[in-house]
Amino acid sequence: MLSRAAWSLMLKKSGHGRREMHSPEAPARGEGKMPPYANWYAERSYPMPEEPFCSDLNAEQQALKEKEKGSWTQLSHAEKVALYRLQYHQTFAEMNRRSNEWKTVMGCVFFFCGFTALLIWWQRVYVYPPKPITLTDEWKAQQLQRMLDMKVNPVHGLASHWDYEKKEWKK
């Protein structure tokens, strides 16, 4: 979400129109700093930025700033909103708005998990050596029979589930 804003800002490099209105900083090299590294950037965990959003004010905005130095009861509602917009880039509601970024993130996570599964499958087929003799079915059956003969864990464990009279597993 943030990177998308920065990307679209970069794409609109030619159109300086909207940025000149606010012109937060005189860009020394190219575009200047972009959020979140700009001085006027605020977020929920860092709500008081170092600098106001608009530093270069035209005459009308400067007159408003002069009026702000007096009693605030003289300010109309529209003027208060204009002063807020000069000082801050976004309101708390705008800044904290939710986004759909999590869908992209989860989608990419699952995609790469699936891709990894394919790699692991290929590895299983083409890289792994043949199974050792102890993992073949005959050997495992003989192993289980020996464990039952030895009566391993006769109280709660393996031998407790085997019926020695009927020679089958207990139901």
Added chain:
Amino acid sequence: MASEVLAKPQIRGLLARRLRIHMVGAFLVSLGVAALYKFGVAEPRKKAYADFCKNYSPEIDFEEMKKAGIFCSIR
């Protein structure tokens, strides 16, 4: 702005009240967990072992194992 005055909320003693509630709660919860464990895990386990040992004879067990042929020194 409000025409009626709101009741003053409780300001003091909030931590003390929380501690009181949670002290009692923690005591009860731990007692409950201990009781559940005793009657859910410990007692059945003791009963299973007692039942096993009631009719267990090591001699018969040994003969069965010898017949199955697992011992190397005694065939």
